[in-house]
Amino acid sequence: MDFSRFFLIILxxxxxxxxxxxxxxxTTSVVSLLLPKSYKSTATLVLTYKGADPVTGMVSPAQLNSGYMATQLDVIKSTRIALMVVDQLRLDQNxxxxxxxxxxxxxxxxREWLAALLLKNLDIETSRDSSVIGISYKGADPAFTSIIANAFANAYQEISIRLTVEPSQKAAAYFTDQLNLLRERLEIAQKKLTEYQQEAGIIDADVRLDIETKRLNDLSSQLVSAQAELMGTVAEQDIKNRRGESSNIAKNAMISNLKLNLSQAESRFSEVSQKLGHNHPSYAGAKAEMEKLRAELNKHIKTTxxxxxxxxxxxxxxxxEQKARVLALNQARNELYLHFKEVEGAQQAYNSAMQRLNQTSLEGQANLxxxxxxxxxKIPDQADSPKLLLNVVLSVILGTLLGLGMGLLAEMIDRRVRSPEDLVDVLHVPVLGVIKKGIPKQKRLQLSWPRLIR
Incomplete structure (x- = not known):
């Protein structure tokens, strides 16, 4: 069907x-006039992005998430907020x-029935890339619509605080319980440390402050000195004073006096032996004195x-003995070090839990x-619906489309010949001429010639 045929059908x-x-x-006008008037009241909210949290000082990027606004809309339409509105206005007592x-x-x-009824007439309006939310409520009473819209706005503001505070309060209760357990653990660790210090007699685990280790070093030095003196004494006894004196013997006054007296006695004996014979009393006395001094010297050297x-x-x-004591002390010190580490770990865990408890307690008490x-x-002064002018405009468009559809449907049911082309399509025969009312005969013959030739 071309446009000419369609136009003929419309005519x-x-x-x-x-x-x-x-x-x-x-029909649209009558229905619009007969429909009850509906009023709409809107409360506007804005989501403020404050950056750093005033309590914790941390920056939360949750509001920058693309799904944050959709989440807030779902929160506003939740049954919990509707129940809060019911309780706030005491609608269930009416x-x-x-x-x-x-x-x-x-x-x-x-309460649930009222909440579902309120949510049916609730409408949330947002705009793209905007933090502003409009909460609208429709109803027959203009004052009631404004009250409900403001109640939903207040409930959403309150629930936003609760959603922030309630997890912090639960976390604070959890940290309080954990803090008690950590305190008990810390007390047990400190008690074990004190008991072990009293049992082992160790004050500090630092080796630099240990007296026993210093005593071991002093004994090591004394042993080295005693071994050196012993080596010198044995060498002197072996070589019988032919290679000098040892420091130990040289420092002995008795031995030095005996050596001096022996040297004098040997000199006197040498002089007497050159002047006198073996049987002379002076020779025998000098020899006896010399042997006596030598015996005393050997006796003192042996004693030394x-x-x-x-x-x-x-x-x-x-x-x-000191080495064994130091080894045992080091082993005890290692165990003491483990006790110190246990106390330190328990103290650190307790301090961390205390810090988190203080932080969550502040978050739970914040009313931000x-x-x-x-x-x-505001109370609306004009009805939001029905909109008579808009409905009439829409009825014109709809009526036009419906009229065209009715016309085409009637044409399909009762088919008529509207043009020469319809005869050609239906009868499949050529058209010899067209007779039109009010047109001269000469023109009618002229109009039929193209069809006859074709």
């Missing part, structure tokens, strides 16, 4: 199309509401040597919200 069915259009417009609830026969409770050996043995035994009421809902 032929113009009365039906016009009648359909008029009926549609009249006798009229109770009567309507009984008549509805709903299986829900009164034995004393050096005994001293070296005693120092060695004391050193071995990122939602601010920009404009409160």
């Amino acid at each position: 032929a069915r113009r009365k039906l199309i016009l009648f359909t259009l008029i009926v549609t417009i009249l 006798d009229v509401v109770r009567r309507q609830f009984e008549e509805s026969g709903s299986n829900l409770g009164l 040597t034995d004393s050096a050996v005994s001293q070296e043995r005693e120092i060695r035994a004391a050193l071995e 919200s990122s939602v601010s009421i920009l404009d409160t809902a």
